[in-house]
Amino acid sequence: MPFAFLDRIDSRLATQPSSRLAFWLAFAAVPLLPLGLGLPVLAAREVVALARDVPAQCEVAGARIDFTHIRRRNWFQPLWEVALTVDGTRMTAKLWGTLRRTRAAATADLRGHAVGESVPCWYDAERRSGLRTTEPQLWRAVMAALGGLVCLGGPGYVGAWALHNRGKTEGELLARAVAQRSAAVPEPLAPVDGLPAWTQELPLPSIVPAAGSVLSRRLEPEVVAAGGDPAWAWPILVGAGTLVLGMVTLANDAGWLWPFVAGLGLATAALLVHALRSGQEGSMPAPQVEVGRFALQPGERTELFLEQVGPLHVKELAVTLALRERVTHREADGSMGTRFAEVKSVTLCAQDELRLSRRERWQRRLTLEIPADAMCSFQSSQHGLEWAVTIDAIAKECPIAPIRYPLLVLPLVTE
């Protein structure tokens, strides 16, 4: 498979959603980059022509049939060379006719302009250069600039959209992966004999479809539906606008535009810093959590391995086993909302002042025990009882959004 290396990279980045997204964004941006840089240049040329070109009458200096090879056949095209002499400076340009399938048709078209005939043309009167046979058009400049903006900002838009929908799409993909793996590897659900039929409807936790590095199952962190960070879309968008404006200014020698370019550049930098800071303060790299079993009954134990990579600096970090209620409710305005209540919490591990450099790792091997009197997991269309290993952290004075690793707690079978 020619793209197997992409699969390998993707699976290596499976536990680092941000890096994975950055990789695919960069991958998508490569083919768009030449277009994104070329179109603003075209737009800039058109803007310059609009500002400087003046109309004139050129003389047809020569005429011939040109041909080109497209899709295994020759195509013919009339080609006239037009010339204009201004104050002793001779300028030339080419005027192309329509592509024809036969030489005869192209020859007929060639009679449209005879040598010595006058045709309209435009040139840069100040520099006495840039002779062209098409009139500069504002719409062409606008379309090229917009095209450049889309090509440069496209990966950013796609990224923002992907971040916004990550919960949904990854959830679906993981659910499929888990279903496939569960079908192939019945452990650990199978050993629970006599499990009531209704438990088959319980949601399986998200597990990475590969064994962990220490224990047999690596849990996937729950993705919050609104986890997309639109803060990144703005620097990309404003940065693309700055680039386009800068190129237009450069090509047009329009010095009065430089303050605007500088202002946009500063705004881009500020937005970038804001996005970086909000990314660092509001979140932390999801630790790797591995368990011996992810489906347990009350009173059962399993091993839990946790590995946190740097860079990270938190004042407090706590690992808990928690049960929360999830209910759907109707707001006063009639819209539907979701509410949560944590009803059980068992601290598995707590750490004060954790500071990790980029190369450091913080590892813990713990025992996870489901309380003997615990209620099992439950899910209906509106409500649910959800067990999870939860990582809570406080960075500086700001609590970081908890990272949840769902588990499945099955009812105790007494028979």
Next chain:
Amino acid sequence: MTAAAPQLADFVVHLDHALLADSHLSGTVRITSTTSPILALEISAFWFAAHQGLADMKVVSRTALEPVPALNTDARFTLPFPKGPPTYAGELLTIDWFVRVSVITDAGVAAADIGFRVHSQATPRPAASPSPGSVSTLSQRPS
């Protein structure tokens, strides 16, 4: 545990266990009076997960007693039961179990819901003996 529905028909329902951990739900029903001929007698079990009136409900088992028992005769019923989800009363969410007895007559349907608890860890204990003079209706939803 017993219940009575005094509308189109009066009947007494007795569940063998008020707290269930078994794979079968059993009991007796006795129709004491009716205003119209009885066409059918249906018994179903369902759970009800609710938060502030927004509820999910699932009927897990249903049966029709045939032939329709005569008046003042105890008719025994057994429903296959999935043993869960367990009854639950949390901060926001409750999960309750009910047996619904529906007496379908020419003039309409008389129905009553009788609550019971499900706990997969508990040992079943017998329900209180039926006493028609002082029946308790936990939940009544005449249709």
